[in-house]
Amino acid sequence: METSLKEIIREFPVIEVIGNTTRTIRNIVRATDNDFHDDDIVWISDKNIDLVKSVGRGCIICSQLVSRNSLFDECTYLIVNNPRLYFLNIVKHFFVESEAPEISVHSVIHPTVKIGVDVTIRAGVVIEKDCVIGNYTSIDSNTVIKKRTIIGNNVKIGANNTIGGEGFGYEKNEAGQYEFIPHIGNVLIEDNVEIGNNTAIDRAVLGSTILRKNSKIDNLVHIAHGVDVGENSMVIANSMVAGSVSLGKNVWVAPSASVLNKLVVGDDSIIGMGAVVLKNVAAGQTVVGNPAKDLQSLKPK
Known part of the structure; x- marks a missing residue:
């Protein structure tokens, strides 16, 4: 795929352009690559701004922190607030090929399922009875959507997930033996949620397990x-959020973290990598x- 630099700038305005704007952009490359060409484009973060000195050709996206003494005449520099x-935006708009929505004949969908417009359902997907799938949603191969799950608009679900399965809930009877507690609730996934691959999201005992608008769930996560989820x-990957936890808005749960059941994690808080959370987390903590x-x-x- 290719586009012109002028098209890019017209679609996504910049603070400043330094250098030739007539070039064609054909390749997206990394700043750590060793071989650069006139039709390459690369972005450089503020943290790695010194890499500007090693890119001698092509188009470079960077911030105003770039030193004007380190610029090459053979390069074009797009100065922006947020290079990443x-x-x-460039990758999504110019370099990602959109595929037409399709419901695979190799999927299994119960006749009671309600499906919106422009939905993509890949091979091997199973959707059980009384589910709702919103507009522009995509579900990748071999994912299982269990009964009564409600999925909103523009949701992206990866491969090999189980959404809406029964959770792990038991109670001891008079004989001291564990008896399973039936889960008669569901899963509710709101608009613009994204879920990776090989993730399990259990339905509620009563009510709903909820993934609220624009939340993002990585691979190998257990909800x-x-x-x-606010x-x-x-x-993020390998994390476990136990039963009845409430995560606020803008919460970041880092890889391999575990959150004990029934805790409350406040808005704008961060749970670090591998953390084992045993107490409530205050907002912003x-x-x-x-x-x-x-x-x-x-x-x-």
């Missing part, structure tokens, strides 16, 4: 029964470690 976001929150503690309390005084 600008790069993301247990009755969890409420808007714009992210739960960052907790790390096992057991998880407030990061500020661990700093030397």
